[in-house]
Amino acid sequence: MSSHAQRAASRSFMSKYLNKETLKYVFTTHFWGPVSNFGIPIAALYDLKKDEALISGPMTGALVVYSAAFMKFALAVQPTNYLLFGCHAINEVAQLGQGFRYLNYHYFGDNKKVENDKETVVSNTESK
Template structure:
């Protein structure tokens, strides 16, 4: 049963990031946490690809999270460093 619920629960990270992208103000984005999640997803994408048999569900989850966190990082940089007042 863990083999199913672990990956399903892991989808909470990218879904939360995508939800924040649609509804939250970029003022609340944590730059260090976003960078940590990008690194975390990069490591686990590599793991999911290298393990035999390949874990495509885990790879898809972390690829989605990697993309969503990069979008959040762009929002963070635009808001904190590039925004003209």
């Protein structure tokens, strides 16, 4: 690609994406609110690797409801805030995953398996 073509491509990119309207949007709460909110889904995705015994059922339930409400809000405001919607959609999926892990651990048998393994280890140590 010649330098003239590169200059033309960069000018085209800049005029399309780095214009007055884009800069105006970047300096609003419509942009920075969702960007700062992305800490919640990032933490939720990171927590999917942690031990199930540490999951708080009530907090996970609250975050599922919170994210669902804000997904609806993000689509209701004008102009529609797709960045906020995406942030809470990611959080909703992560929190539902945490909720499934919580229920599986506490109610559907994974916890019982761990307790049985601990009892086996304790009984084997006592018999020696």
